[in-house]
Each structure stands twice: as structure tokens, then as C-alpha cells.
Amino acid sequence: MKGVVEFNNTLYKVDFSKPIDLSLPVKPGGVKAWYVSDPEFKPVIMKGFIGSVGQGGSVNFRDITFNPHGHGTHTECWGHITKEVHPVNEILDHYMMPALVVTVTPEQVGSDQKITPACLKALRNSPEVEALIIRTAPNSSQKPDKNYTETNWPYLTEEAAELIVAQGIQHLLIDLPSVDKENDNGSLVSHKILFGLPNNIRKKQTITETIFVPDFVVDSVYVLNLQLANIQNDAAPSRPVLYAIEKV
Numbered sequence: 001m002k003g004v005v006e007f008n009n010t011l012y013k014v015d016f017s018k019p020i021d022l023s024l025p026v027k028p029g030g031v032k033a034w035y036v037s038d039p040e041f042k043p044v045i046m047k048g049f050i051g052s053v054g055q056g057g058s059v060n061f062r063d064i065t066f067n068p069h070g071h072g073t074h075t076e077c078w079g080h081i082t083k084e085v086h087p088v089n090e091i092l093d094h095y096m097m098p099a100l101v102v103t104v105t106p107e108q109v110g111s112d113q114k115i116t117p118a119c120l121k122a123l124r125n126s127p128e129v130e131a132l133i134i135r136t137a138p139n140s141s142q143k144p145d146k147n148y149t150e151t152n153w154p155y156l157t158e159e160a161a162e163l164i165v166a167q168g169i170q171h172l173l174i175d176l177p178s179v180d181k182e183n184d185n186g187s188l189v190s191h192k193i194l195f196g197l198p199n200n201i202r203k204k205q206t207i208t209e210t211i212f213v214p215d216f217v218v219d220s221v222y223v224l225n226l227q228l229a230n231i232q233n234d235a236a237p238s239r240p241v242l243y244a245i246e247k248v
Contacts, residue, residue: 033177039066076235099131099224
């Protein structure tokens with residue numbers, strides 16, 4: 001299926017039969033962080049019933065135990081860091097939006113790797129978009145199955161988070177487990193800036209973490225379809241999908 005979309009008073013062709021999935025699955029041995037163990041998939045066992053065809057049951061009927069922040073790609077909202085655990089599944093009122101893909105090479109500062117405003121210079125000169133997708137370099141093939149715990153991953157500086165807000169970005173997607181430093185003593189500076197806490201909550205802002213942007217995706221503007229699992233929680237598994245566009 002092909003179509004035409006318009007944003008910034010310009011028409012673009014888009015081929016919806018060529019999606020680019022940026023999500024990583026919740027699975028044993030998959031990507032994880034925050035000291036969580038692998039997710040568990042267990043057949044339900046009741047009196048006279050077992051939820052596994054392989055074990056003699058009539059159907060596969062499994063309980064799944066996972067952490068939406070620690071396993072796979074997930075999207076979160078301001079309820080992640082407030083006393084009121086606001087659900088992310090009530091945030092989005094539309095699911096298709098223009099998005100900019102930017103590849104950044106974090107700056108090495110001591111033992112830290114920082115994503116600074118200089119790393120995001122492409123954002124300053126981009127067309128107006130709702131979503132920013134950050135791919136960090138090097139784009140290791142190990143990212144999709146990496147255990148990020150105690151790796152001190154790259155993170156956004158306060159100034160970079162402020163730039164993203166100033167540019168009007170409502171949906172930030174990044175290929176790391178958090179926009180903040182792994183061990184920051186709970187300060188969560190970039191989360192708070194992006195979500196407008198404590199005084200000016202940006203209630204439509206989302207952060208999507210632990211995506212993977214394949215190497216063949218060039219830095220450019222795309223159509224993004226951001227889909228979330230309909231779970232009543234501050235974060236939920238999500239499936240961001242890109243579509244390339246071309247001026248009509």
C-alpha cells in the first residue's frame with residue numbers, strides 16, 4: 001500500500017509495504033538492563049490442565065513475567081517519575097508522525113560518554129518534526145541482545161535534553177536503556193527536563209528506550225508509527241516502525 005502524506009506544507013510519497021521495525025522483543029536472552037534476569041514464559045498448570053502442547057496440553061497458554069523498563073523496547077511517560085503512576089497508554093492521541101533519525105557519536109569525558117548539543121547539531125537544522133530518533137555510534141551488532149547492566153552507557157547531558165525540548169520534540173526514541181546515566185543517584189536530570197517536571201509537566205511527551213536502528217537506515221526524515229501495548233502502566237512494550245518518504 002502506498003500513500004501521500006503532508007507535513008510542513010510539503011507532500012511526500014510513502015510506501016507502507018516497506019516498514020522498518022525499530023523494536024527489540026521481550027525474550028529470553030534478549031536485551032535487558034537494570035539488573036533484571038531474563039523474562040520467564042511458563043505454561044499455566046491447573047488441576048487437569050497444562051498450558052503446553054509440547055507437554056501434552058491442547059493449547060499453549062503461558063504466563064509471562066517481565067519488566068517493561070528492563071526488557072525489550074518500551075515507551076514511558078511522565079508517570080515514570082511522579083508519585084501518581086500515570087499510564088502511558090493514555091498519552092498518545094495519534095500514532096503516525098514525522099520523525100528525524102540522527103546518528104550521534106557521544107563525547108568521551110573521563111569514564112563517561114555524553115550526548116551533548118554538539119552531537120545533535122542536525123536537529124537544529126532539521127524540518128519541524130514531532131519525533132527524534134537517536135542512534136548511537138558505533139552501532140554494534142550486539143545491541144539487540146546486550147545486557148546493559150553495569151556498562152555505564154552513553155547518556156544525554158542536561159543541555160542536550162533542553163535542546164530537544166526547545167526544538168519541540170514530543171517523542172524521543174533512543175537505542176539505550178535510559179536517557180540518563182546508569183548510576184546517577186536517582187537525579188534523573190534528563191527525564192525531568194523532557195517531562196517538564198516538577199512544575200510544567202509535558203503531558204504528551206514520551207520517551208522510547210532500547211530501540212535498534214539498522215545500519216541501512218540513513219539519517220533523514222521519516223514517517224514514524226509508534227504503537228504501544230495497551231497496558232495500564234507508566235511504561236509499556238512498544239513497536240516503533242519507520243517508513244521512508246520521498247517528495248512528490
